[in-house]
Amino acid sequence: MYCEKCKVTVRGGGGGGGSGAEALCPLCQGRITGEGTGEVFPVLNTEKPEGKLLRLMFLIMLVASVVCITINVSMPSTGYWSLLVIAGFFSFDLSFYVLISKRKNIYKTILWEVAILSVIAVLWDISTGFRGWSTDFVIPITCTAAMAAMAVIAQITHLKIEDYIVYLIIDGVFGLISLLLILLDVTNYRLPSLICIGSSVISFGALMIFEGPAMTSEIRRRLHL
Amino acid sequence: MVRGMEPLAVRRSWTKLDNAAKLFPPTRTKRDTKVFRFSCELLEDVDPEVLEEAVRLTLPHFSVYRSVMKKGLFWYYLEECALEPTVRAEYKPPLTQLYSGLSKSLLFEVTYFRRRINLEVFHVLSDGAGAIQFFRTLVGYYLIRKYEPDKPHLMGEIESDASKQQQRVDSFAKYYEKTGNFFREKVERAYKLPGERQKHLRVIEGTVPVSALRNKSREYSATITEMLTANFILSIGEQMDLRDMKRPVVISVPVNLRQFFPSETARNFFGVIYVKFDFSASKNDFPGAIEQVKRSFKSELTEEKMKLRMNQYATLEHMMIARLIPLALKDPIMRIGNSRASRGSTASFSNVGKIELPEALAKYVYIISAFDSTNRLQAVLSSFGDKFTTSFTSAFTSTDIEMNYFRRLSEMGLDVTVASNYTG
Numbered sequence: 001m002y003c004e005k006c007k008v009t010v011r012g013g014g015g016g017g018g019s020g021a022e023a024l025c026p027l028c029q030g031r032i033t034g035e036g037t038g039e040v041f042p043v044l045n046t047e048k049p050e051g052k053l054l055r056l057m058f059l060i061m062l063v064a065s066v067v068c069i070t071i072n073v074s075m076p077s078t079g080y081w082s083l084l085v086i087a088g089f090f091s092f093d094l095s096f097y098v099l100i101s102k103r104k105n106i107y108k109t110i111l112w113e114v115a116i117l118s119v120i121a122v123l124w125d126i127s128t129g130f131r132g133w134s135t136d137f138v139i140p141i142t143c144t145a146a147m148a149a150m151a152v153i154a155q156i157t158h159l160k161i162e163d164y165i166v167y168l169i170i171d172g173v174f175g176l177i178s179l180l181l182i183l184l185d186v187t188n189y190r191l192p193s194l195i196c197i198g199s200s201v202i203s204f205g206a207l208m209i210f211e212g213p214a215m216t217s218e219i220r221r222r223l224h225l
Numbered sequence: 226m227v228r229g230m231e232p233l234a235v236r237r238s239w240t241k242l243d244n245a246a247k248l249f250p251p252t253r254t255k256r257d258t259k260v261f262r263f264s265c266e267l268l269e270d271v272d273p274e275v276l277e278e279a280v281r282l283t284l285p286h287f288s289v290y291r292s293v294m295k296k297g298l299f300w301y302y303l304e305e306c307a308l309e310p311t312v313r314a315e316y317k318p319p320l321t322q323l324y325s326g327l328s329k330s331l332l333f334e335v336t337y338f339r340r341r342i343n344l345e346v347f348h349v350l351s352d353g354a355g356a357i358q359f360f361r362t363l364v365g366y367y368l369i370r371k372y373e374p375d376k377p378h379l380m381g382e383i384e385s386d387a388s389k390q391q392q393r394v395d396s397f398a399k400y401y402e403k404t405g406n407f408f409r410e411k412v413e414r415a416y417k418l419p420g421e422r423q424k425h426l427r428v429i430e431g432t433v434p435v436s437a438l439r440n441k442s443r444e445y446s447a448t449i450t451e452m453l454t455a456n457f458i459l460s461i462g463e464q465m466d467l468r469d470m471k472r473p474v475v476i477s478v479p480v481n482l483r484q485f486f487p488s489e490t491a492r493n494f495f496g497v498i499y500v501k502f503d504f505s506a507s508k509n510d511f512p513g514a515i516e517q518v519k520r521s522f523k524s525e526l527t528e529e530k531m532k533l534r535m536n537q538y539a540t541l542e543h544m545m546i547a548r549l550i551p552l553a554l555k556d557p558i559m560r561i562g563n564s565r566a567s568r569g570s571t572a573s574f575s576n577v578g579k580i581e582l583p584e585a586l587a588k589y590v591y592i593i594s595a596f597d598s599t600n601r602l603q604a605v606l607s608s609f610g611d612k613f614t615t616s617f618t619s620a621f622t623s624t625d626i627e628m629n630y631f632r633r634l635s636e637m638g639l640d641v642t643v644a645s646n647y648t649g
Contacts, residue, residue: 006628007635008431011644026429026645027628040266041428041646042315042338221239221304222297225548 001034003027013039061089087127091120110149111170114142118174135181136189140196143174147199165218168203175200239304240289244397244539245493246349250294250301250324251556252563254600256426256620258322259348261597261605263360263580264341268591271337272371277312279366280335284310286384287359287491289393290350293329299552303349306331314338318425319646320598320618323347335363340591342367348493353577353595353605354481355491358385358392361582364593368586382583387489396488400532401539412569415475415501416465418601422620429624429645430594430616431631437639438613445515450576450606451522453615454478455514457574457604458502460629462509470504477570481578482535485528496535498525499570511633573599576606602626 001010003025010025013036025032065086094116118139125134150168178193207215249259284291292303308331315338323332324347332347344363346356365383373379385392442452454476461474482494500521507517524530541547550558580593593609596616605616617627624647635641 006632006641006643008631008641008643011642024647026643026647027624027631029624038339040339040341040430040644041319043648044316044318221302222295223299224241224297224302225299225545 001032001036003030003032005030011037011040013037057093061093065089087120087123091116106153107150110146114146114174117142132188137192139174139181140178140192143178144192144196144199147172147175147203151203165207165215166222168207172200172204237305238288239302240292240393241302241395242300242349243395243493244401244542245352245495247300247542248559248563249348251559253322253324255322255424256422256598257600258320258598260320260323260345261348261353261356261595262319262346263344263356263593263595265360265364265593266591267340267342267589270340271342273312273314273337275371276335276337276342276367278370279363280310280312282366283359283363286362286389287392288389289492290331290333290359292332292350294324294332294347294349295329296326296552299548299550299555301349301552303332310335312337315341315343319343319428319596320345320426324349333359351491352479352481352493352495353575353597354483354495355493357577357580358491361580364582364590365586368582368589372589373585376585379583379585385489385491387491391489392491394488394490395492396482396486396490396494397535397539399488400486400535401543402532402536403540403543412566413475414472414568415571416461416469416472417568418461418571418621418626419469420621420623422601423622426598426618426620427624427645427647428596428616428618429627429643429647430596430614431627431634431641431643432592432594432612432614433634433639433641435608435611435613441637441639445512447515447519449613451518452515453606454500454522454574455511455518456630456633457572457626458500458518459509459511459514460626460633461571462502462504463629464623464625465504473501473503475570476500476502477573479573479575480526480531482531485531496531498522498530500525500574567600572602572604573597574604574606578607580607580609582609604630 001012001023002008003010006025006027008025008027010023010032012023012026023032023036024030068086118134121134121138125131147168175196178196182190182193182197253259288305289303291305291308293306293308294301295304306329308329310331310333312335315336323330323334323345332350334345336343336345342364344356344360346359350356351359361383362380365380369377369379438449442449445452447455458474458476462470465474476499478498478500479495480498482488482496483490486494488494498521500518502514502517507513575597577595580595581587582590582593587610590609592612592614593607594605594614594616595607596605596618597603599618600620602617602619602621605618607614607616615630617630619627631641631643
């Protein structure tokens with residue numbers, strides 16, 4: 001095809017108008033004459049499916065939040081329950097988003113879930129008067145469960161140690177938080193935290209015993225300067 | 226957790242990023258993904274099975290391409306992996322990101338569309354000059370398998386003499402000399418291209434015959450690159466307002482350092498020079514612009530200057546204090562530093578050079594070209610056989626600069642052929 005204004009030959013399929021209408025010159029967007037020779041670049045649909053789902057979720061969350069606030073404001077005697085509900089929506093949406101976006105790496109997903117659940121639980125606990133159930137139970141139990149899950153997954157998928165060692169280390173760090181809470185004497189029920197710390201120590205010990213060289217090699221490359 | 230884990234007899238090998246590569250992960254954006262593409266257009270549709278085979282045969286020659294990028298505490302690094310590359314029909318817009326922090330994937334991708342074989346490479350692996358070798362090997366294997374299966378010796382004309390080790394060398398580190406001061410040149414603000422930008426990059430490739438182009442450049446006593454750089458500058462100038470002209474147009478030109486310092490590396494080894502043009506002060510007719518560009522190239526493209534710049538950049542990387550900053554902090558710091566530095570240039574103009582194939586294989590190829598990602602506007606020059614291509618990638622909706630550039634070429638009497646992914 002040829003553009004009279006630019007005096008250039010144009011290769012392409014003639015898809016310039018977007019709907020099979022007449023072809024346009026890519027330089028001046030003017031009309032070009034002649035037969036198309038076939039597209040050089042494909043014409044593509046570029047919307048990502050996850051984007052749509054996420055935006056829909058946000059919309060639903062927005063609608064629900066507005067409805068709750070409206071109802072709450074018209075019945076002020078029932079307290080600020082709408083704030084709790086909105087917090088619930090946020091945490092749910094956040095978890096969902098993390099699940100969707102980190103779905104390809106199961107270890108990262110697990111870790112993020114632990115973090116989110118812990119934070120939500122602590123905030124919830126604090127907002128209802130801090131009875132301590134978040135630090136005594138939720139944190140140690142989710143950490144231990146995460147460690148167990150990672151172990152099981154490692155068995156099933158036969159992943160190499162380097163792929164998940166970072167997450168094991170981070171989860172171990174969470175275990176240390178349990179230790180910290182005990183030392184700071186914040187906890188009432190110590191058993192869950194002790195189990196969590198124990199699991200951390202055992203996992204690390206076992207790792208070092210059976211995969212010592214692999215661990216040190218991995219640590220060396222992660223920390224290289 | 227303990228039972229069933231294989232004790233590792235062979236550790237996956239890993240490589241530190243070279244000095245240039247360290248800058249790419251933190252400075253990526255949605256448009257400037259630091260991915261570049263080589264395209265080879267054949268005379269008939271691509272055979273996907275043969276292409277897959279060609280990729281499988283090529284990869285062992287370039288072991289660093291079989292890597293994923295991982296995060297250390299202080300730096301990113303490349304680690305060998307067992308992932309197999311897949312060959313797909315082109316399914317997304319050109320130059321979308323190849324590294325996502327979320328999942329481990331190879332840092333290059335081979336796609337095809339009708340008659341084109343595309344290779345996209347994340348800049349962390351290599352620069353254009355380094356990737357050309359990979360691309361030529363890939364296309365070489367394809368063409369031999371498809372058209373000349375009884376002449377495998379033709380690969381010998383493509384294969385590099387360099388050893389694998391030489392190809393993996395970090396040449397920035399090899400030639401590093403402590404210069405004492407790190408890069409702190411005050412960056413003068415350059416003219417910034419204005420205009421509405423769109424989500425996906427638009428590519429416009431324009432081809433002219435090499436012989437005719439060379440004759441033209443001889444008329445101006447310049448090299449093709451110098452003449453086309455001047456063309457680029459003037460094309461930008463034609464769409465500038467008068468008051469824009471108080472800032473100079475600065476074109477950043479990547480320079481292949483292998484021409485100054487011997488290196489066989491297939492990774493990054495380039496420097497950048499800046500060609501400045503002040504529309505308020507200079508003669509802006511074509512011959513005048515060409516003279517100015519020639520002066521710039523002459524003064525900037527010297528071994529001493531390239532060495533100085535290269536070492537100034539590298540000094541920062543070698544300073545212990547800088548090295549000890551955790552990656553989580555380094556990334557934003559480098560991003561800020563980069564955006565300040567990018568204020569000093571208007572657009573980028575890169576010359577990948579001549580891409581060659583053995584004569585027996587070249588006859589199956591229509592054209593080979595290359596283009597690069599950008600936040601604004603970037604041009605890549607390349608030539609294959611008698612075809613010289615300028616490939617523009619642009620984030621802007623306006624095509625004025627490309628139009629000015631190619632119109633000037635056609636007005637000079639050259640036959641220009643244009644192709645684009647522009648869909649109106």
